[in-house]
Amino acid sequence: MYSYGCQRIGHGGASALAPANTLASFDAALEVGVDMVEFDVRAYHGELILAHTIFHSRLPRNLRLEEALAHLATPRFGGIDLNVDLKRAGCEAPLLDALRRWDMLQRTLISCQVPAVLDRVRELEPDARVGISVGGRVARASQRWRDWRGQVLAGLSSRRWDAVMAQHRLVDQRLLEDVNVSGGLLYAWTVNERPIIERLLGLGVHGITTGDPRLFA
Secondary structure, three states: OOOOEEEEEEEEEOOOOOOOOOOOHHHHHHHOOOOOEEEEEEEEEEEEEEOOOOOHOOOOOEEEHHHHHHHOOOHHHOOOOEEEEEOOOHHHHHHHHHHHHHOOOEEEEEEEOOHHHHHHHHOHHHHHHEEEEEHHHHHHHHHHOOOOHHHHHHHOOOOOEEEEEHHHHHHHHHHHHHHOOOOOOEEOOOOOOOOHHHHHHHHHEEEEEEOOOHHOO
């Protein structure tokens, strides 16, 4: 079933097999087979950590970004790309510094739902790959998207960003065709049901994020 034109992306590593945003989850993703590992980054008490929400950031023993990159920079993860989902403004410079320090910048796609965050990333590092993330109705309202398709496609055409990371219910043939015409890539998140993965593979999306990469088998 797996199409080699579509990147298999592990959500938080492999969040169905181990707690998301942990070394154990990264190892599980590698074991079952992925092309890219996705994880969330935000600041907490002046340090970049891996945490999906503010609530998660307050839990004990969150993985520090430095620890995550040290693990992912080892030879056994060679060839695995990263998707860093940046959750808050103000983290752009230290994130880029860390990616450069571990020689991981070229392997990383930085995504965010906030356009200004991606603009800041590009301002600091013009060669960074960035993807605008588009969520459900509430998430889109929070970002004041009026015509989200038109605005996203305009950003692709102007090279403001390189990719669209769309909640999977937003993905259809028309969106994929428009993204292709605009010269970008379309990734779907987060899919934990095999029939939906099959539908998206049939459309020809460029990547699918799932908590259970075994569903690609």
